[in-house]
Amino acid sequence: MSGIATAVDITLNSLVLGGVFLIVAVGLNIIYGLSRVMNLAHGSLYAIGAYTGYTIVSLGVNFFVALLLAPIIVGIIGLIIERIVIAPMRKRSMIYTLILTYGLMFFLDGLIKYVWGNEPRFVAIPAFMRETISIFGTHYPVFRLTTLVTTAAVMIGLMLFLNKTRIGMILKAASTIPEMVSCLGFNMNYIHIGAFILGCALAGVAGIVAGPLTTIDPLMGHEMLISSFVVIVIGGLGSLRGAVFAALLIGLVQTLAEFFITDLAMVIVYMMMAVILAFMPRGLFGEGKFE
Amino acid sequence: MKKLLVVTISMFSMFFAVLMVVAQPAAAVEPVKIGVLVPLTGIVAQGGLEMKYGIEMAAEEKGKVLGRPIELLVEDTQIKPPIAVTKAEKLVYKDGCIALIGVFSSGVGLAIAANIDKLNVPFLTTHVMTTEFYNLHPLVFRSGQLANDQTAVGNVKGILSQPELKNRTYYVIVHDYAWGHDGGERFIALAKQNGIKIYNESYDKAPTSTKDWSSYISKIKASGADGVYMVLITNVIPVFAKQAADFGLQAKGVKFVSGAAPGPVELEAGGEACYGIFSASDWSWDVNNPISDKWEKAFFAKYKTIPSDAAVHSYVGAMNLFNAIDKAGSTDPKAIAAALKGISFEGPYGTVRISAKDNCMRNDAVWTETVAAPENPFGAKVSMKVLKTFKAAELGPPE
């Protein structure tokens, strides 16, 4: 295999990986940006998205229908979580919210194991996506390319939603000056709920997209959670363009490290994070928001 | 007042704690307690469950040892060595178990073996594959899955016997821990002696938590190797195989040889992507002999799970242990250990004998390929077809 083909392989792999990181991290960022809740159960919601997709597909429903349904279901689960445990915490210190969502993570992980068991699961994808196509001499799976298109579409859709629709603009404004939006007569409570549902639904999208790429298992959310933390901390908490850049950067670094040095791939990623934060504590664009 | 309440509450909780410990039902005849350590949560939970089934089946069949009923006390190791050691201490010091059996991973096995002087009970593993278990400790035994060296011998002999596998270059990828390293190194050393080409002698070590294998698969594609030797935890085999199939690796004619035989439940999960994986194993349900046929039917009827090699060698290991206790005539650890040396059991895959020389078992094995399953009572769609049988002496190590 030629060098170009390998380079294409690596580039596409890193884009696919970075794309999934991005959707998870953006969901986390939106919830944080709007309601100042750092949801540590986000990785578990991502796993639930993947499992829901698996169940829907294995019932014989078309994969694309599952792609729509799974995020909706995860969004509903998000609504339930928000109402029962997150909303009562709104007035309390952020540390308690963090610990609460940590507990929620264990609860959801346990629930996943209880419902779907320990064994890894595979999502059946439509036949045409199981093919490979030739790009610059490498055979690349069609499904991975579909994933790339899906993540790009979700991100573009999200940008349009935030910048072109009225609701989106209110949300954006609420993330910068919540007091003002509140004064204008918008119910901040609905904004919090909306942000949480949107964030969870994004985790669901990432789950169903990533499920068939790899495999689904109860612990899939843990590493994703850590990786998306690295993404949002490097990108700056609450910064959208920071997250985009950081996700693609981490995707690339991790893929390159796994290809060339294998052994210390993840250490490299964490080291990079440490170095960036030592010099840029507010993230790459200095846009990080802290309490 | 507050202090008083705190003190009252803590007194009550301590009282109940003591109550829970002390209040254990007294049995009419004191049973012989055996501690079973298997992972029931975590990445290899399925394998642990199958081991537990195998050991339970042996206890039920054996019924009594030393004229007393067998009582199995099962603890979840969570495949975490410190937890496993705590559980082992609980089983021995608190519950009074006279022997420990089971253990899935090499790390857990070695951690328990390191504490065996303190625990002072015989410990027989039915699944640990590391070669460090040979002659490890007078109280530590293995009667179960083929060890890494035996598997490597089986796989190399198997590859040489198969013209389509013989002249390939193998890319070696292992899971990054003791068992994976050991398995990879054993195979590479033996393959080189036998003229089998290895692409990467400093083999790839993938973290056990790897979900996305695309980088490794890209490396295999870039290397141009036409064979892959993998030493991966068995339930990852279908994951790897499936992702490799997504990238069209198998379609391009790359063949897979595995350092650990995949379990039937895992093969079902992987489906078609799992066809064409070669491996040496002590048993698969494709083995045909009266004992094996009877055993697999009984197992399936009882547990509704397709019988796996993990279940069968745990069954055999437990039988060896129970028979040794009977032979020892007492629950004295040294007497049981002496009885375990050289003991053998005639089971579904022939005679399994624990060597008196190094405390590890010798048995016949098979060379298998995963294929679309023939008509079978288990409803399995993938099966490990037996291509060749090895005699125990062929696999070594010499005694």
Next chain:
Amino acid sequence: MSGSPSMPDSHTSLSPLKLIGLVVLFIALALLPFVWGNRFYISLITEIMIYGLLAMSLDVLLGYTGLLSFMHNAYLGIGAYVVGLFLIHVSPTSLWLACLVGVVFTGLVALPVGWIQVRTGGLAFALLTLAFGMMFYTIVWKWYGLTGGDDGLMGVPSPDIQLFGWSVGNTGNPAHMYLLTLFVVAIALILTRRIISSPFGAVLEAIRENEERAAFVGINVRRYKLFGWMLACVLAGTAGALYILCKGYIGPVTMSAFAGAGVLMMVLLGGLGTLWGPIVGAGIFIYIQDYISTMTEHWEIFLGIVVIFLVLFMPTGFVGLGNFFKRLRKD
């Protein structure tokens, strides 16, 4: 680490009655292994005390400085690995030197990490502890040649416990190890209490209550946060030294995020900002974990529910339960 005698005047804030109570409790605990010889329970109580020390160190950070560390167990792990490696490779008999090296090394590792962490603010601090914790976990897990990777560090020798040239016992003996742990944990508790009730502790609490106001009165917030962090990490390293001596084994699992959550749970169970509460919390947690995980493989669900319940209804832990009842009676 050497057994410096405890200062009686450090109890100035305690009433004589309480002081007598504590001394009686200590003597009772010290006599326990001579009365009740079950090795399993002696080992279990030793483990509870070690984790109690770790939980107490997290309480210094969380309860007094208001900083959250998700993976404080990482510093227990570093301490334990260093002590273990020292005993294996350098000197198998120098107990105190090994412990000193372990604790100092833990501090040296914690310093740059803390320096980066305190620059980023409260929430990012918490997220960074997770990321750095994962980094240490990955390093320990990957550095096969040194740490034994996933299999852990095995074959750590049990040195004799020597005090002023007099051999007191051996760490391999559960009863001796129990007594050593009891003494070290008691000394650590007394010292920490003294530090916390000094002006330094008051500054930490001021930062916890209102960081901006503390900065306005001229406190170097970052520096004090770093001090709080270092104190917590050094105590965690001490717990690590005891851990390896007690278990004779350490693996990366002890440094995992899951184990880190357990430590957090101990602090919550016992109650924040009390120092001794987390030690009680460690006891409750280890006991519950031992029993629930024996009873069901779905114990994560219960663990999660317990945490959610604690945060929602009992944020002050079991210690705070007393206050709750008190309020109830007044109503």
